[in-house]
Amino acid sequence: MGLYEQVKQINESDYAINRLIYKHYKKYLASNITTQQAVLLDIVYYAKKINVGEIALEMNISSSAVSQLIAKMEKKQFIHRSINPENRREIFITLGSKGWEYFKKQEHVERAVADRLFSKLTFSELNELERITKKLKKIALKEFV
Numbered sequence: 001m002g003l004y005e006q007v008k009q010i011n012e013s014d015y016a017i018n019r020l021i022y023k024h025y026k027k028y029l030a031s032n033i034t035t036q037q038a039v040l041l042d043i044v045y046y047a048k049k050i051n052v053g054e055i056a057l058e059m060n061i062s063s064s065a066v067s068q069l070i071a072k073m074e075k076k077q078f079i080h081r082s083i084n085p086e087n088r089r090e091i092f093i094t095l096g097s098k099g100w101e102y103f104k105k106q107e108h109v110e111r112a113v114a115d116r117l118f119s120k121l122t123f124s125e126l127n128e129l130e131r132i133t134k135k136l137k138k139i140a141l142k143e144f145v
């Protein structure tokens with residue numbers, strides 16, 4: 001089997017696993033947000049505090065499109081806007097109460113998946129999987145960033 005075929009099988013397995021997990025936990029995670037809104041939440045979650053321009057760069061969309069997205073998410077209490085006290089023209093974006101709730105639900109699902117799937121691997125297999133995925137991440141960061 002060639003490299004491409006092997007990588008294709010790995011990707012197909014990974015996709016199938018994620019699809020099964022999503023299908024099983026979909027009702028629990030359902031929060032009536034779009035994929036673009038979920039991406040926005042991820043960006044804000046990992047940044048902790050970020051401004052509109054930084055989000056626009058990260059999402060590769062205009063600042064006005066980000067502002068519209070943020071306005072919708074703020075109404076639903078997923079996002080919170082606050083003025084930077086050091087530069088009153090700058091707005092900081094952080095998670096709102098529903099945003100924190102969204103990530104708590106995600107963590108609950110991740111823990112359930114760890115218990116139901118990953119706990120079935122041996123300690124050695126789990127360490128090897130972690131080592132390989134970290135190595136791939138490191139390679140991807142070198143290649144694509």
